[in-house]
Amino acid sequence: MRKFFKIGAIAFLFASIGCNSAKQVTSKENENTTMETAKELIGKGYLEAELVNNNTSKGIGCSTVIKLVNSKSNELLDPINIDEKYPELKNSKIWVKYTSLRMKNRCEEARPVTIVDIKKREE
DSSP states (O other): OHHHHHHHHHHHHHHHHHOOOOOOOOHHHHHHHHSOOHHHHHHTTOEEEEEEEOTTOSSSSOSEEEEESSOTTOOEEEETTOTTTOGGGTTEEEEEEEEEOOSOOSSSSSEEEEEEEEEEOOO
């Protein structure tokens, strides 16, 4: 009986020492998750762009367009799912991830896309 008690006490001691489940979060980890570098975002499929109010458009449905920054021909995108979703990003620099749509264009100068994700670009 005494031997069983010693083994139980030792097992409890090792279990309590080895099972430290509290994770320590450092401030460096928090900085890395909030501020992703441009290289990481490009690697994840994001593109540099500007979200622009397009009041001069002849099309009915493209009041907001996305202008890709590094494209050769200043390509414009017509995001079909952005109107009320990101009001704080109007007329700002962004990182955008999108997929092209096979549908009729709503405006002449921009092609329709659906937005997968948007992040505000800090510069």
